[in-house]
Amino acid sequence: xxxxxxxxxxxxxxxxxxxxxxxxxxxxxxxxxxxxxxxxxxxxxxxxxxxxxxxxxxxxxxxxxxxxxxxxxxxxxxxxxxxxxxxxxxxxxxxxxxxxxxxxxxxxxxxxxxxxxxxxxxxxxxxxxxxxxxxxxxxxxxxxxxxxxxxxxxxxxxxxxxxxxxxxxxxxxxxxxxxxxxxxxxxxxxxxxxxxxxxxxxxxxxxxxxxxxxxxxxxxxxxxxxxxxxxxxxxxxxxxxxxxxxxxxxxx
Amino acid sequence: xxxxxxxxxxxxxxxxxxxxxxxxxxxxxxxxxxxxxxxxxxxxxxxxxxxxxxxxxxxxxxxxxxxxxxxxxxxxxxxxxxxxxxxxxxxxxxxxxxxxxxxxxxxxxxxxxxxxxxxxxxxxxxxxxxxxxxxxxxxxxxxxxxxxxxxxxxxxxxxxxxxxxxxxxxxxxxxxxxxxxxxxxxxxxxxxxxxxxxxxxxxxxxxxxxxxxxxxxxxxxxxxxxxxxxxxxxxxxxxxxxxxxxxxxxxxxxxxxxxxxxxxxxxxxxxxxxxxxxxxxxxxxxxxxxxxxxxxxxxxxxxxxx
Numbered sequence: 001x002x003x004x005x006x007x008x009x010x011x012x013x014x015x016x017x018x019x020x021x022x023x024x025x026x027x028x029x030x031x032x033x034x035x036x037x038x039x040x041x042x043x044x045x046x047x048x049x050x051x052x053x054x055x056x057x058x059x060x061x062x063x064x065x066x067x068x069x070x071x072x073x074x075x076x077x078x079x080x081x082x083x084x085x086x087x088x089x090x091x092x093x094x095x096x097x098x099x100x101x102x103x104x105x106x107x108x109x110x111x112x113x114x115x116x117x118x119x120x121x122x123x124x125x126x127x128x129x130x131x132x133x134x135x136x137x138x139x140x141x142x143x144x145x146x147x148x149x150x151x152x153x154x155x156x157x158x159x160x161x162x163x164x165x166x167x168x169x170x171x172x173x174x175x176x177x178x179x180x181x182x183x184x185x186x187x188x189x190x191x192x193x194x195x196x197x198x199x200x201x202x203x204x205x206x207x208x209x210x211x212x213x214x215x216x217x218x219x220x221x222x223x224x225x226x227x228x229x230x231x232x233x234x235x236x237x238x239x240x241x242x243x244x245x246x247x248x249x250x251x252x
Numbered sequence: 253x254x255x256x257x258x259x260x261x262x263x264x265x266x267x268x269x270x271x272x273x274x275x276x277x278x279x280x281x282x283x284x285x286x287x288x289x290x291x292x293x294x295x296x297x298x299x300x301x302x303x304x305x306x307x308x309x310x311x312x313x314x315x316x317x318x319x320x321x322x323x324x325x326x327x328x329x330x331x332x333x334x335x336x337x338x339x340x341x342x343x344x345x346x347x348x349x350x351x352x353x354x355x356x357x358x359x360x361x362x363x364x365x366x367x368x369x370x371x372x373x374x375x376x377x378x379x380x381x382x383x384x385x386x387x388x389x390x391x392x393x394x395x396x397x398x399x400x401x402x403x404x405x406x407x408x409x410x411x412x413x414x415x416x417x418x419x420x421x422x423x424x425x426x427x428x429x430x431x432x433x434x435x436x437x438x439x440x441x442x443x444x445x446x447x448x449x450x451x452x453x454x455x456x457x458x459x460x461x462x463x464x465x466x467x468x469x470x471x472x473x474x475x476x477x478x479x480x481x482x483x484x485x486x487x488x489x490x491x492x493x494x495x496x497x498x499x500x501x502x503x504x505x506x507x508x509x510x511x512x513x514x515x516x517x518x519x520x521x522x523x524x525x526x527x528x529x530x531x532x533x534x535x536x537x538x539x540x541x542x543x544x545x546x547x548x549x550x551x552x553x554x555x556x557x558x
Contacts, residue, residue, distance in 0.1 A: 008553070024255060024256065025255055025256050025496075026254075026255070026256065026265065027256040027263060028254060030262075059553065060550055060553065060554040061551055061552070061553060061555045062551070063550055063551050063552075064547045064551070064552060065535070069544065070543045070544065070546070071308050071543055071547060072257045072361075072364055072547070073361060073363055073364055073394055073540070073547070073552065073554065075359075076455040076554045084383065087539075096400075102253040121397050121524055143328070143551075144551070147549070147551035148551075150549070150551075151551065151552075154549075161499065181256060181262060182261070182299075184261075185261065192524075197253050205302075211256065215258075215261040216256060216258040219258040219259075219260075219495060219496065220258045222261065223258070223259055223487065223493070223495070224491055227487050227488045227491050228484070228487070229487075230487050230491075230493070230495070231483060231484035231486070231487025231488045231493060232484055232486070233305050233306065233492050233495075234311050234483060234487060234495045234498055235314060235480045235483050235484055237498075237499065237502075238311045238312070238314045238318070238480070238483070238498065238502055239314065239315065239318050239476075239480070239503050240317035241318075241319075241499075241503070242314070242316065242317065242318025242319035242321075242322070242502075242506050242509075243319075243322065244506070245270045245506035245507055245510055246318075246319050246322035246323055246506075246510065249323075249510040250326075
């Protein structure tokens, strides 16, 4: 009596231990902990990739060029699509998990972020092909793009962690990712992808907010909602402090 | 003890900033300069975004200047009338400078102009001050009579209209040169993020020929007015004043300024000028060095989106 069961569908499930990161005056960075499980009765070899990206921040990049012995900035190029924070964590290096085209399609990994310089692009007809997107930066375009990633990595805002996701038990995985103090405030997306045989078979999306809290938040709101009063208040503090010090020192 | 700054959005070491504030405050009280030309590069080096560093530093300079001006005014060493005229020019210049800086940022050339300004103005002024003051120190060491005071002030100071009497400085000159000087300093201070004392002090000594005794206090008085205005403008228009950062700096700054103002009485004027000249020259050369050294990375992130 054979029952025709549908083939088991592998699925991934995940959760963040905390969905809100509060930035207060003592903020020293935070750890984002992601737990999850892979459901696959067939127990095929699985790989998990966790992509955490912060709010988008346009980037202005210039190239240093030497003119008459002096290093000058070139005209700045604006890149869009770059998240303010990005970590790609996985159970093994991404290029061992899936092919270039699969990763490119998913925008998975530092090499596959959808960063572009739209102001430098124009659409034209080339080699008889219509609507070709051509960048004014020409062949150097890749150097520029790589520089964006490199500078962000140096600032600790972009990272690739090829062993950042670990299986702690059968089907149960855990990823612990560091959020530095320089990480931007805003809404973060965490995308958890299950790969089997080089194909993404299941995807889960989770969100995380990083926001200021307590005194930090009040000061920030004060500075942005009542900027002129804030300015006057800060000058008043400065002038009073200067006056107070001179009074104290006169007595002593 | 690290502290997260609400506007700068970075974490800083609080005791370090208080100590830095005190050190720069001391220098400010000693030489009668704001100290912004020292502090702004240091803050940027510590990872604070340049726009926030420039705006918050103006607040710190205002505080330490008040602290030392009160000390100087007790010694009757402030020419408030001259300071007021200079500040009038400074206010006009600050408005102009903010616009110029915005334009430069859009062109992506703000870094270059800042580096060149530091190299040019700090280098030249520091060098000239150092040479002049060393010469007079040497002359005194050799027991020679001080160089005949060139009391003949440049004729153009007297040929211009709108003459005003400045009793404290024993001057009767047109207000045009001090106003133009004030505008010039105002523009530079907006671009370089400094109070402009390092230009005002030598300009008052060598161009306006004010008595050395009132130069320092008067320079500080004009700095208070321009930096207070800059601070309010930056907060109101750009929301870039970090009140926590400014407070950390000024706690140290106001105390340091008091010690500086006391110490200044123990030095001779030319010795002070020699030290200040050396300091100004070194900072200028350091900032300008970046123009000639091959950068670590050929690419650089430029501030100011849009």
